[in-house]
Amino acid sequence: xxxxxxxxxxxxxxxxxxxxxxxxxxxxxxxxxxxxxxxxxxxxxxxxxxxxxxxxxxxxxxxxxxxxxxxxxxxxxxxxxxxxxxxxxxxxxxxxxxxxxxxxxxxxxxxxxxxxxxxxxxxxxxxxxxxxxxxxxxxxxxxxxxxxxxxxxxxxxxxxxxxxxxxxxxxxxxxxxxxxxxxxxxxxxxxxxxxxxxxxxxxxxxxxxxxxxxxxxxxxxxxxxxxxxxxxxxxxxxxxxxxxxxxxxxxxxx
Ligand code: MN
Numbered sequence: 001x002x003x004x005x006x007x008x009x010x011x012x013x014x015x016x017x018x019x020x021x022x023x024x025x026x027x028x029x030x031x032x033x034x035x036x037x038x039x040x041x042x043x044x045x046x047x048x049x050x051x052x053x054x055x056x057x058x059x060x061x062x063x064x065x066x067x068x069x070x071x072x073x074x075x076x077x078x079x080x081x082x083x084x085x086x087x088x089x090x091x092x093x094x095x096x097x098x099x100x101x102x103x104x105x106x107x108x109x110x111x112x113x114x115x116x117x118x119x120x121x122x123x124x125x126x127x128x129x130x131x132x133x134x135x136x137x138x139x140x141x142x143x144x145x146x147x148x149x150x151x152x153x154x155x156x157x158x159x160x161x162x163x164x165x166x167x168x169x170x171x172x173x174x175x176x177x178x179x180x181x182x183x184x185x186x187x188x189x190x191x192x193x194x195x196x197x198x199x200x201x202x203x204x205x206x207x208x209x210x211x212x213x214x215x216x217x218x219x220x221x222x223x224x225x226x227x228x229x230x231x232x233x234x235x236x237x238x239x240x241x242x243x244x245x246x247x248x249x250x251x252x253x254x
Contacts (some may be wrong), residue, residue, distance in 0.1 A: 001150060004087035004116075004175040006074040007095060008108025009039045010251050011066040015094035015128065017058050018136035023091070024062075030083045031064035032074045039097070040205075041075045043111040044070040052083060071108040075115035075123075089150065090116035093126030094139045098164045100129075100218040101184030101211070104232065112189055113160045115235050129222050131165030138173055139165035160232040166222050177226040182217030185210045 011033040015099055023029050032053070038044070051069040058064050064237045065082065071092065077230060079086050092112035104110045113123025124146065128139050144164060155161075166173060188210065191203040213219035221228035 001089060001147070002085055002087045003027045003029050003147070004075065004078045004083075004190045006033045006090065006092050006112050006245050007031055008034065008041060008071040008080070008092070008112065009096055010034055011058070011064060013096065014059075014134050015096055015136055015139075016060045017060060017062075018140045019091060019094050019126065019143060020058060020062055020064075021060065022140035023147065025198055026144060026147060026177050027089075030078060030087060031058065031062065032078050032082065033064070033066055034071060034074060035066045035068055036074035038071050038108045039095075040106045041070055041108040041111070042106055043072050043074070043114060044108075046070055046073050051077070053077060071112040072115040075119070078156050079119045079121060081114070081201070084150060087121060089147065089155075090121055090123045091126065091131040091143060091147075092123065093143075093163075094165075095125070095127035096133075097127060097131050098129035098218075099125060099127040099162060100228070101182040101220065102163055102186075103184060104181065105163060110160070110162060110232075112201055113162070114196060114232075114234060115159050117158050120157045122150065122159045122161070124163060126163045126165070128167055129244060130166050135165040135167065136186060137167070138227075139163075141170070142176070146229070158233055158235075160234070162218070162228075162230040164218055164222055164230075165229040166225055166227070168225060172225060174225040177221035177224075177228055178231050179218045179221050179228045180216055181230055182214060183210075183212040183230075184219065222235030
């Protein structure tokens with residue numbers, strides 16, 4: 001199996017290195033990641049300027065490619081010929097910080113996996129539920145297990161797997177929970193400050209979120225010490241609303 005490893009934290013992220021090192025024994029691994037942190041960049045595509053790609057090495061001397069493009073640009077490049085062969089699986093991570101609930105709308109990690117699914121290649125997003133921890137072992141080990149399951153069971157090409165791993169010692173992880181998205185909302189308060197000239201500025205990087213950890217959700221699994229795996233699809237159609245909208249009366253005719 002040929003796997004593309006990318007991320008949104010940037011090529012120098014230790015989570016990326018941990019993922020590459022874990023996957024190398026079981027797959028051919030190509031690495032292409034942004035040259036800076038694109039966290040919360042969502043599904044950005046660079047179309048107003050050229051994108052550069054250059055060779056580099058990871059901290060363990062693994063050859064890699066890096067780009068000034070966004071995470072989704074990385075996946076696009078890999079799936080359109082920047083490597084000798086395209087990957088059959090794209091894995092983004094290991095992200096620093098969880099991607100649960102509404103995070104998936106903002107996340108560049110999820111966007112990278114989504115770009116793969118858009119192009120007919122399954123994508124896996126992997127996140128460690130801590131901003132500073134370097135304990136990637138449990139997350140990396142689970143990804144290896146998941147890749148083996150994908151090989152055994154197959155995976156439809158429009159699938160995105162969103163994996164979140166609690167930042168606790170591996171021996172304390174209680175298992176794997178298949179979950180739905182929970183509820184997480186940021187930024188209910190405006191963070192307004194003043195610069196030295198008395199002008200206001202704002203921080204939109206809210207440090208706190210409102211979380212509702214309903215049973216069966218990713219948030220609940222993480223809080224309970226479980227690895228969470230949530231299957232996602234690209235199609236965001238609001239199915240119940242199709243029937244409802246059909247009953248509305250629109251006067252315009254095509
Ligand atoms: Mn990130």
